[in-house]
Amino acid sequence: xxxxxxxxxxxxxxxxxxxxxxxxxxxxxxxxxxxxxxxxxxxxxxxxxxxxxxxxxxxxxxxxxxxxxxxxxxxxxxxxxxxxxxxxxxxxxxxxxxxxxxxxxxxxxxxxxxxxxxxxxxxxxxxxxxxxxxxxxxxxxxxxxxxxxxxxxxxxxxxxxxxxxxxxxxxxxxxxxxxxxxxxxxxxxxxxxxxxxxxxxxxxxxxxxxxxxxxxxxxxxxxxxxxxxxxxxxxxxxxxxxxxxxxxxxxxxxxxxxxxxxxxxxxxxxxxxxxxxxxxxxxxxxxxxxxxxxxxxxxxxxxxxxxxxxxxxxxxxxxxxxxxxxxxxxxxxxxxxxxxxxxxxxxxxxxxxxxxxxxxxxxxxxxxxxxxxxxxxxxxxxxxxxxxxxxxxxxxxxxxxxxxxxxxxxxxxxxxxxxxxxxxxxxxxxxxxxxxxxxxxxxxxxxxxxxxxxxxxxxxxxxxxxxxxxxxxxxxxxxxxxxxxxxxxxxxxxxxxxxxxxxxxxxxxxxxxxxxxxxxxxxxxxxxxxxxxxxxxxxxxxxxxxxxxxxxxxxxxxxxxxxxxxxxxxxxxxxxxxxxxxxxxxxxxxxxxxxxxxxxxxxxxxxxxxxxxxxxxxxxxxxxxxxxxxxxxxxxxxxxxxxxxxxxxxxxxxxxxxxxxxxxxxxxxxxxxxxxxxxxxxxxxxxxxxxxxxxxxxxxxxxxxxxx
Numbered sequence: 001x002x003x004x005x006x007x008x009x010x011x012x013x014x015x016x017x018x019x020x021x022x023x024x025x026x027x028x029x030x031x032x033x034x035x036x037x038x039x040x041x042x043x044x045x046x047x048x049x050x051x052x053x054x055x056x057x058x059x060x061x062x063x064x065x066x067x068x069x070x071x072x073x074x075x076x077x078x079x080x081x082x083x084x085x086x087x088x089x090x091x092x093x094x095x096x097x098x099x100x101x102x103x104x105x106x107x108x109x110x111x112x113x114x115x116x117x118x119x120x121x122x123x124x125x126x127x128x129x130x131x132x133x134x135x136x137x138x139x140x141x142x143x144x145x146x147x148x149x150x151x152x153x154x155x156x157x158x159x160x161x162x163x164x165x166x167x168x169x170x171x172x173x174x175x176x177x178x179x180x181x182x183x184x185x186x187x188x189x190x191x192x193x194x195x196x197x198x199x200x201x202x203x204x205x206x207x208x209x210x211x212x213x214x215x216x217x218x219x220x221x222x223x224x225x226x227x228x229x230x231x232x233x234x235x236x237x238x239x240x241x242x243x244x245x246x247x248x249x250x251x252x253x254x255x256x257x258x259x260x261x262x263x264x265x266x267x268x269x270x271x272x273x274x275x276x277x278x279x280x281x282x283x284x285x286x287x288x289x290x291x292x293x294x295x296x297x298x299x300x301x302x303x304x305x306x307x308x309x310x311x312x313x314x315x316x317x318x319x320x321x322x323x324x325x326x327x328x329x330x331x332x333x334x335x336x337x338x339x340x341x342x343x344x345x346x347x348x349x350x351x352x353x354x355x356x357x358x359x360x361x362x363x364x365x366x367x368x369x370x371x372x373x374x375x376x377x378x379x380x381x382x383x384x385x386x387x388x389x390x391x392x393x394x395x396x397x398x399x400x401x402x403x404x405x406x407x408x409x410x411x412x413x414x415x416x417x418x419x420x421x422x423x424x425x426x427x428x429x430x431x432x433x434x435x436x437x438x439x440x441x442x443x444x445x446x447x448x449x450x451x452x453x454x455x456x457x458x459x460x461x462x463x464x465x466x467x468x469x470x471x472x473x474x475x476x477x478x479x480x481x482x483x484x485x486x487x488x489x490x491x492x493x494x495x496x497x498x499x500x501x502x503x504x505x506x507x508x509x510x511x512x513x514x515x516x517x518x519x520x521x522x523x524x525x526x527x528x529x530x531x532x533x534x535x536x537x538x539x540x541x542x543x544x545x546x547x548x549x550x551x552x553x554x555x556x557x558x559x560x561x562x563x564x565x566x567x568x569x570x571x572x573x574x575x576x577x578x579x580x581x582x583x584x585x586x587x588x589x590x591x592x593x594x595x596x597x598x599x600x601x602x603x604x605x606x607x608x609x610x611x612x613x614x615x616x617x618x619x620x621x622x623x624x625x626x627x628x629x630x631x632x633x634x635x636x637x638x639x640x641x642x643x644x645x646x647x648x649x650x651x652x653x654x655x656x657x658x659x660x661x662x663x664x665x666x667x668x669x670x671x672x673x674x675x676x677x678x679x680x681x682x683x684x685x686x687x688x689x690x691x692x693x694x695x696x697x698x699x700x701x702x703x704x705x706x707x708x
Contacts, residue, residue: 205581
């Protein structure tokens with residue numbers, strides 16, 4: 001492959017002229033090379049910045065590298081120029097691959113973590129996801145597919161690298177050559193991808209969604225990552241100490257189990273007996289053969305066996321699947337649960353919970369499950385947060401391409417998946433779980449606010465299916481779970497159901513929730529049995545499951561028509577679309593063992609994708625409205641909810657109401673080229689939100705009504 005022409009810029013006058021050229025062409029395609037994949041590492045550095053506004057010449061700006069090529073003053077003035085001429089200019093298109101990463105390093109190099117990016121942002125990684133969500137979106141992989149003449153170009157640089165991803169110790173001439181190709185191929189991909197996205201359909205819906213929802217939301221979430229979530233450091237330290245002691249106590253409680261001790265004694269005796277038997281057999285054999293030296297050796301082995309401490313013969317390892325399986329299922333001195341006739345005999349927590357439901361008073365199981373849960377909380381959440389702290393903040397990464405359906409994910413750490421509940425009846429476990437979210441506190445003068453879409457997927461599904469009974473219930477402000485509980489499970493009116501005793505009503509409604517979410521996507525009656533048991537702990541017979549399923553689809557009959565139409569569409573076109581026009585491509589499944597997933601994906605994907613993008617549209621608009629106002633700060637998003645820090649000032653109530661207004665109907669939806677019926681139905685239904693507030697922490701949130 002040929003080198004890409006490039007020029008190293010070491011003069012501020014030259015740099016300013018080149019940046020003026022970028023402003024004139026309204027284009028700035030860029031790529032940082034750095035010494036780390038985590039911009040929040042204490043020693044994170046950008047080594048060079050490659051950029052261009054043309055394909056035939058790439059510019060390389062040295063920053064920090066082992067050769068010490070330029071001064072800190074030069075770097076500072078260079079990024080002052082880039083900030084003023086490029087990043088603050090709404091007429092310039094700034095293009096990168098994995099833009100979130102580049103934005104963090106721009107902030108780092110400018111030493112300005114509150115910088116307001118006013119340029120028009122573009123990300124070829126996000127564009128790739130819009131074109132095909134089923135492939136990998138790394139730059140090198142895309143180059144191998146779309147720009148084959150540069151496939152494998154990164155391999156040359158590895159010979160100059162002392163450690164993986166360490167671009168600090170590489171000579172500038174080698175790094176510049178590599179970076180130039182990075183920038184060149186990124187620009188080539190952008191030109192190619194822009195044309196394809198705009199040409200997807202007559203309404204340019206993919207481009208509309210990319211440019212008006214995904215990219216503005218990316219900037220909002222990138223800033224949320226940069227600002228971080230506030231952590232109570234004192235509580236974190238005391239909790240780690242407390243939970244470490246609980247972990248040790250649970251471990252000791254497990255080892256004190258009578259059954260475990262009998263099992264361990266039996267295993268030690270088996271090992272001892274086997275060794276002694278072997279020694280005696282060998283001694284007899286060599287005595288008869290007159291081989292005194294061999295006889296003496298095995299006699300010594302017998303003495304060692306007799307003097308060997310018992311714990312050295314066998315000690316249970318709670319992390320060994322083989323040992324735990326023998327203890328729980330097969331050994332005569334163990335629990336011998338193989339006699340239960342379970343569908344599998346694994347030792348994972350899911351299977352052990354199945355046994356626990358049968359034997360809730362088995363203290364060994366309770367302690368083992370508690371030990372595992374406490375250990376996960378300690379290592380994943382508590383120590384995991386402590387080890388990633390930046391002062392008193394944690395910077396969770398939001399992955400805008402995190403899922404194939406269009407929802408975002410979170411990582412390093414995953415702030416969308418903090419433990420919130422456990423079925424284990426253990427006070428220590430329950431208390432420990434409650435503490436985790438209490439670690440996340442509101443800044444001084446702010447409230448911790450979570451606003452959550454109510455039954456969002458059910459509402460969107462009702463709009464897609466044009467399901468009259470659901471639409472009417474939502475439009476009238478009814479509780480759909482209560483309606484299903486009354487009409488489907490009890491065969492009575494909602495009014496009569498509401499006369500039931502409170503605890504009974506609550507239990508049936510909880511089951512109805514499983515009914516709604518289980519059958520919404522066409523779940524079979526047999527699968528529903530497992531689903532409702534796992535979700536509610538309630539047991540449903542096969543006959544009852546069939547009856548409930550039939551009654552559900554009789555009550556909400558248009559869902560069946562929707563499944564049929566969606567299935568026919570996906571069979572013909574190999575994809576389905578969300579409200580916003582984005583695609584979920586399933587054609588690759590037709591000739592695989594996972595073909596059975598296609599039917600459920602044909603209805604699941606449009607609903608989940610729509611809910612995810614609707615939430616992103618709201619986040620983008622809220623960010624735009626409040627970005628120059630510190631009264632509302634976006635802190636996190638978890639599927640169908642958004643977490644904010646809201647300042648307790650004179651505009652507090654008005655800001656909450658404005659957030660609700662945007663979340664329930666983002667302005668981008670109004671003129672969006674979506675199917676008219678869907679939009680009309682969503683208007684009738686309304687995507688309502690609920691409000692939870694605390695002046696203290698995430699763990700202290702209480703549901704309240706919005707101000708009037």
